[in-house]
Amino acid sequence: MTHERDRTLRVGALSRVEGEGAMLVRARGGKVERVELQIYEPPRFFEAFLRGRAFTEAPDITARICGICPVAYQMSACNALEDACGVGVDGPIRDLRRLLYCGEWIESHALHIYLLHAPDFLGYPGAVEMAADHREIVERGLRLKKAGNEILNVLGGRSVHPINVRVGGFFRAPTPAELAPVAELLRRARDDARDTVRWTASLDFPDFEQDYLYVALRHPTEYAVIDGRIASSDGLDAPVAEFDEHIVEDQVPHSTALHARLRDGRLFMVGPMARYALNRALLAPIAREAATEAGLERVCRNPFRSIIVRAVELLHACDEAVRLIEAYVEPDRPAVEVAPRAAVGHGATEAPRGLLYHRYEITAHGEIVTARIVPPTSQNQAQIEDDLRRFVEPRLAMESAELTHRCEQAIRNYDPCISCSTHFLDLRVVQT
Amino acid sequence: MSRTDRSTRRQPQAASRPPMVVIGVGNPFRRDDGAGIEAARLLRDIVPEGVEVFERDGEPAALLDAFEIAPVAYVIDAVVSDDPPGRVHRIELGGEGDAAVPSSPRRDSSHALGLGDAVALARALDRLPERLVLIGITGASFEAGDELTPAVRRAVKKIAASVARELAQLQEAD
16 A cells, blocks of 8 residues: 555656766655665776876866866866875965866856756756746856856866866966956956855755764865865864775665765765865855855754855855955966876865865876776765655655655755766655 | 867957857767767858857857857757758747747756757847757767767768858848
């Protein structure tokens, strides 16, 4: 007999996420007994492609893992390879890297907030339908995205899969005159981002507070993005080189992406909510004030409210980009020399979706022997499943279509990038 | 599909607004999905002076920006249909004809926000060109690879030549 306490929710192809995946939630006797985020996007074997390639090729090869966050891959690769070669990059070249990364955050956060996540809150199947009734809001999102794209165009050489990044820095550094018009766009974007924080805070959120263990990079003086130590909300503080000592990955049968957990088995979350919880004090003052004004708690524990956190980070990135351009002095040379040596190097940066770890072993001639890449979505995967389990159980009386939709929204809270983790999202509700 | 985004111009942007643009859409590393890109590459050498040619991956925001460049836009993209490979579909919006654009069949990822969505979004935001001609070429294979299948390759050549002729006629009529 069909009973609301026994049900299966399925989404066969999740929408408004990056990549291909499905969801299955099965409940029996009022208890959720199975939750699977099924990533069926084929495995992509990037780590194997890298073997035997020159270390200088890694930034361009790994950039191809994702069209939304290529800069994150380039930067984590550069960090890891420079670490292997014993080279540090600072001064204006490091600032240009921060600027490029701001562009990616702006682009990615604007896309997720406005085109992928907002339709859930406003009750539309997608951005197109939303645009008909909320034209100004969608225009604002597109303007913001364009400002981020422009940073990538000018500094990266093009807006997707930038071609100007190399181990040691850039192939060519922009002139201050080339960056000036970008700053102009970004000042407008900063106003738009402030409005974004206010607007996202006005949305309705389901009551769903969870006690998350947050993991993010931490830097002594910056809201960590391009480097830092690994920190957690329960006191972990470790160099990136010890990533493997603290985080382990397992294969699960229902997904082509690996599942990550802390070594002691606990789940954790990476991404905007984790960064905000650990590094709030280091946000640009304008972003911190906007967060306070919007009523965003110091540690946000409701993943549906991640849209506000993402808006706060969007504002931070716009402000930081403006400040970096205003203070920019063209470096004497666009990159530092990086000579290979036989070594292992580790690197991590904060991709828009969370911590992205790379590890490379290279020979004295600079050939890559092994590569390891741990993207944020695979780290979040087990946590997403746990959210679904906790979210569904008290709501089993809800009508199937509505509950399924809510589950999809809960998945989109993470802005999952399935192409990176390999790819996922298709949700199903089955009555048994 | 990956987000390649190569913008190419036949000549440096003129100070005045170009009268027409051609936008080739697709992913050249997914075989026939690269039909629009290949058409754009062929057209770059044969379009009349002043017409700008772009290559785009289909990402809606970038298409919307390209729509704003000129009052007349031709968009060439690969399509999936039950027709024989190489069959050409044409939809005109604005001008004398106006028609609905089918949306992407599957909206299961942000990748799948396609041309139909971009046109719908442009319409909702009042950002459609005065005249938009959408040309779809039915593909046979969308597997990984950088070669078009023979029927699609032939269709692309024909389409490039006929679009170039059409653009020249439009320019003369102006």
